[in-house]
Amino acid sequence: MELIDGKAIAESLLQELEAEVKNHVTQGMPIPTIAFIRVGEDPASITYVRKKESIAARLGFKSRLKTFPEDVTEAALFACIDDLNKDTSVHGILIQAPLPNHLSEQKTFNRVSPKKDVDGFSSSNLGKLCQEDPHSFVACTPAGIVELLKQSNVTTAGKHIVILGRSLIVGKPAALIFMGKGSLGNATVTVCHSQTKDLASITQQADILIAAVGKPHLVTESMVKKGAIVIDVGMNRIEDSSTKRGYRLTGDVDFDRVAPRCSKITPAPGGVGPMTVAMLMKNTWKAYQLQTSS
Secondary structure, three states: OEEOOHHHHHHHHHHHHHHHHHHHHOOOOOOOEEEEEEEOOOHHHHHHHHHHHHHHHHHOOEEEEEEEOOOOOHHHHHHHHHHHHHOOOOOEEEEOOOOOOOOOHHHHHHHOOHHHEOOOOOHHHHHHHHOOOOOOOOOHHHHHHHHHHHHOOOOOOOOEEEEEOOOOOOHHHHHHHHOOOOOOOOOEEEEEOOOOOOHHHHHOOOOEEEEOOOOOOOEOHHHOOOOEEEEEOOOEEEEOOOOOOOEEEEOOEOHHHHHHHEEEEOOOOOOHHHHHHHHHHHHHHHHHHHHHHO
């Protein structure tokens, strides 16, 4: 069994990007800038945004943080997004999810200019992904999964990939990528969800199994065929009184029992998570290059 080390792969990508950005900026070019929008004071959201700000700073990007109270109106939030869309010094916009229930995530994501939608969640970028347009911005977690497989010398052509979860953030864009004609495409893709019957009979067919449902240890050893590659996207908090925080993080896969059956597997945490942030930065750099070259 080979452990796919997302931390190490993400670090390698960030080092390459850091050198590229530094070389660019020392030539007197404008500095790439990403704007983060956070609504409310959810501790996890605060932590995630701070992490992204820190990595952006390390790469030499500028960042801006726009915060709003939990009860912000749609009009006020959209006015901020509109201003950032018009601001030519801002190249990428990220809206930290989840949003409060009174705000539509779909409408909010679609308010972001497609050319600054570095999260890749807008209908425009999802449509371009469906059309295999190279100028689309691919959602960061699926893009990270692709990079993990690429760096681990995994081919997907002719393979059966089973995806657990049909979210806009992971499942749907991942399915589009892997059944496309790209270098990590040409796979046969099955997407499973909460209404799928006899789930284990389907996951047992997977050459590559991607778990992204947000249910701790949903995937057990009986659901995985021997030699499969397993990508665990899950990041779940479960109570653990032995830890200082009172909880620990775990994935959707029962790692200790599933790993011995796999040819390759990601840990959780330490697998997909670091790659998601790295791909956000790559998307921001791509957005900057597209906007400054036009």
